[in-house]
Amino acid sequence: MNRPERGRSPFPADLEILSGEVIPISTEVLLLQLFIGLSLGSIYVMMASGLSLIFGLMRVVNFAHGSFYMLGAYAFVFTLSLLGNFWICLIIGPIIVGLLGIFVEWSGIRPLYGTEEYNPLLLTLGLNYIFVDIIRILFGLGGIGSSVPEALDGMVNLGFMMFPKYRFFMIVAGAVVVILVWLFINKTNIGMVVRAGTKDNEMVQMLGINIKLVWRLIFGLGIALAALSGALIAPITGLVPEMGMFMVIEAFVVVVIGGMGSFMGSIVAGILVGEVIAITNLFFAQAGTVVIFVLMVIVLLATKAGLFGEG
Amino acid sequence: MNRPTEISQKLDWQFWISIPILAILPFVFPYTALATNVLIFGLFATGFNILLGYTGQLSFGHASFYGLGAYGTGLLLVKLKAPLWLGMLGGVGAAVLGGLIIGYLALKRSDVYFSLLTLAFSQVLYFLAFQWRGFTGGDDGLRGVPVAHVFGLDLSEPLNMYYFCFVFFIIMSYFARILLRAPFGKAIRAVKENEDRAITIGFNAQRVKLISFIISGIYGGLAGSLFCLHLRFVPVDVFHWMTNGEVVFISIIGGVGTYFGPIVGAIVFLLLHDIVQLIMTRWELVVGGVLVLFILFFNRGIVGYIEGAITSYRERKALIPQSGQTGGR
Numbered sequence: 001m002n003r004p005e006r007g008r009s010p011f012p013a014d015l016e017i018l019s020g021e022v023i024p025i026s027t028e029v030l031l032l033q034l035f036i037g038l039s040l041g042s043i044y045v046m047m048a049s050g051l052s053l054i055f056g057l058m059r060v061v062n063f064a065h066g067s068f069y070m071l072g073a074y075a076f077v078f079t080l081s082l083l084g085n086f087w088i089c090l091i092i093g094p095i096i097v098g099l100l101g102i103f104v105e106w107s108g109i110r111p112l113y114g115t116e117e118y119n120p121l122l123l124t125l126g127l128n129y130i131f132v133d134i135i136r137i138l139f140g141l142g143g144i145g146s147s148v149p150e151a152l153d154g155m156v157n158l159g160f161m162m163f164p165k166y167r168f169f170m171i172v173a174g175a176v177v178v179i180l181v182w183l184f185i186n187k188t189n190i191g192m193v194v195r196a197g198t199k200d201n202e203m204v205q206m207l208g209i210n211i212k213l214v215w216r217l218i219f220g221l222g223i224a225l226a227a228l229s230g231a232l233i234a235p236i237t238g239l240v241p242e243m244g245m246f247m248v249i250e251a252f253v254v255v256v257i258g259g260m261g262s263f264m265g266s267i268v269a270g271i272l273v274g275e276v277i278a279i280t281n282l283f284f285a286q287a288g289t290v291v292i293f294v295l296m297v298i299v300l301l302a303t304k305a306g307l308f309g310e311g
Numbered sequence: 312m313n314r315p316t317e318i319s320q321k322l323d324w325q326f327w328i329s330i331p332i333l334a335i336l337p338f339v340f341p342y343t344a345l346a347t348n349v350l351i352f353g354l355f356a357t358g359f360n361i362l363l364g365y366t367g368q369l370s371f372g373h374a375s376f377y378g379l380g381a382y383g384t385g386l387l388l389v390k391l392k393a394p395l396w397l398g399m400l401g402g403v404g405a406a407v408l409g410g411l412i413i414g415y416l417a418l419k420r421s422d423v424y425f426s427l428l429t430l431a432f433s434q435v436l437y438f439l440a441f442q443w444r445g446f447t448g449g450d451d452g453l454r455g456v457p458v459a460h461v462f463g464l465d466l467s468e469p470l471n472m473y474y475f476c477f478v479f480f481i482i483m484s485y486f487a488r489i490l491l492r493a494p495f496g497k498a499i500r501a502v503k504e505n506e507d508r509a510i511t512i513g514f515n516a517q518r519v520k521l522i523s524f525i526i527s528g529i530y531g532g533l534a535g536s537l538f539c540l541h542l543r544f545v546p547v548d549v550f551h552w553m554t555n556g557e558v559v560f561i562s563i564i565g566g567v568g569t570y571f572g573p574i575v576g577a578i579v580f581l582l583l584h585d586i587v588q589l590i591m592t593r594w595e596l597v598v599g600g601v602l603v604l605f606i607l608f609f610n611r612g613i614v615g616y617i618e619g620a621i622t623s624y625r626e627r628k629a630l631i632p633q634s635g636q637t638g639g640r
Contacts, residue, residue: 117423129602256428290439
């Protein structure tokens with residue numbers, strides 16, 4: 001079949017600024033790469049925790065998660081071209097895509113609850129094709145560039161080394177989002193319903209709580225997290241319609257390593273995977289992509305349900 | 312001595328009727344190569360159907376088998392100048408070996424985890440084929456697969472290629488029919504219906520699933536091998552996630568757990584592909600849209616609905632005299 005993306009490497013090799021270059025490995029370079037791994041890890045953490053939240057609560061594997069990541073990046077760049085304010089667009093883009101996610105849950109996934117477990121997975125596979133193709137129609141087959149805003153351009157002095165300001169911002173943003181989601185799940189009433197629902201859906205419904213509404217909200221939240229990851233990474237990688245395809249698989253690998261449905265697992269595994277990719281890129285750039293699968297196989301063989309999974 | 316007749320008695324009308332239909336397919340299709348693709352995709356989907364339709368396991372990485380079959384055959388024919396039969400055997404063998412390794416690892420997790428793990432492994436293979444330029448040709452694909460000859464017949468002739476695939480398709484369909492009626496067929500259905508119960512009554516569910524996965528891989532590997540001979544070229548796309556999507560699409564549209572499903576699905580898929588490409592360039596939009604519609608509204612697939620309609624018609628017919636007897640109560 002003809003696939004328009006043929007010829008372009010589908011692997012996000014340009015994600016790491018040091019890949020492929022021959023640099024004498026000093027402590028400084030290693031430290032820099034560790035921090036780059038952390039910035040990459042914050043993206044994985046947001047992707048994986050969204051997937052994991054959705055799966056933990058409603059047993060839906062959202063295969064379109066990568067598409068929402070891609071849509072988030074495009075929504076961000078598009079609103080940026082209209083409004084011009086980086087910060088407002090970083091909020092608006094994910095909200096728009098999150099609302100789209102709620103619409104998808106309401107129109108497509110809701111009718112499938114109670115049918116075969118893999119039906120939502122197949123539905124979201126179909127949505128994947130649709131979203132990618134719609135973006136190709138709207139924005140063209142090629143990539144779109146996006147640049148780092150002036151306030152975040154250049155380097156920041158961390159005291160012991162210089163570090164790209166934007167990547168530092170990614171780490172901070174990731175940490176803030178993770179803390180907010182943690183507070184939401186552990187300290188609010190809705191969060192309590194989410195935690196209870198993850199353990200026993202029917203019991204929660206018997207207590208008279210409209211859990212379907214909470215599901216929709218969490219689905220939207222998970223999608224918004226994916227969109228935010230896409231928006232955050234857009235300024236340093238550029239955009240192509242297929243950017244989500246490899247990302248969703250990597251996010252799944254993170255979730256499998258951390259344990260499906262475990263928030264803590266997503267955080268630890270996300271950072272771990274980011275670091276492993278960054279370090280591998282330093283020593284053997286070609287293997288950066290394969291090594292996370294090797295990590296996954298090791299975790300699969302050694303544990304029962306990932307690092308933090310139950311049962 | 313009565314064993315062969317026993318088995319052929321067990322084969323029902325569906326298998327026999329499919330032989331003449333498929334035999335005339337190249338003459339009713341717009342061009343022969345398209346009909347050949349129907350057999351190749353149909354074979355691939357038949358294997359997928361054994362796993363999803365009868366064992367209840369959704370593999371999202373079936374492209375691994377297809378790709379291993381295609382590259383296995385292609386590499387043997389191109390690099391070692393191996394004879395045709397050895398090339399095909401090597402392709403299927405690579406798929407079996409891959410199935411053993413992937414199946415062993417992926418089946419450590421059940422349900423959706425299994426789907427995602429198989430996908431992850433197909434992605435690893437895609438990555439390897441993509442990066443290992445010197446061996447696989449990278450994204451240029453593996454070129455220079457020689458024209459195959461069987462009994463003096465030139466397989467570059469479209470009709471010869473079609474009937475070459477046809478023979479394999481019929482043999483493998485026959486094998487699937489035997490398999491599903493054998494005790495092993497009952498075992499996989501027991502695992503599908505209720506895995507815990509199957510384990511309780513003494514089945515080693517894990518091993519049953521692994522064997523089913525490998526058998527499914529034989530079909531995928533053979534389909535990939537035939538694809539390589541048909542195209543005389545192996546594109547790296549055989550490992551692409553789109554290939555995974557294609558076999559899922561064919562199976563869902565046709566109807567999982569039915570005999571005709573994979574063939575009907577492949578015919579619909581390929582005709583749709585050809586027609587859509589005449590009208591517009593955005594083919595994936597149509598694939599996605601049709602898949603979403605089928606999942607939401609017709610999740611039994613085309614053949615599933617037809618079979619369902621026939622069954623309910625028969626039941627209604629059978630019920631009429633019964634309801635007349637009990638009507639007096």
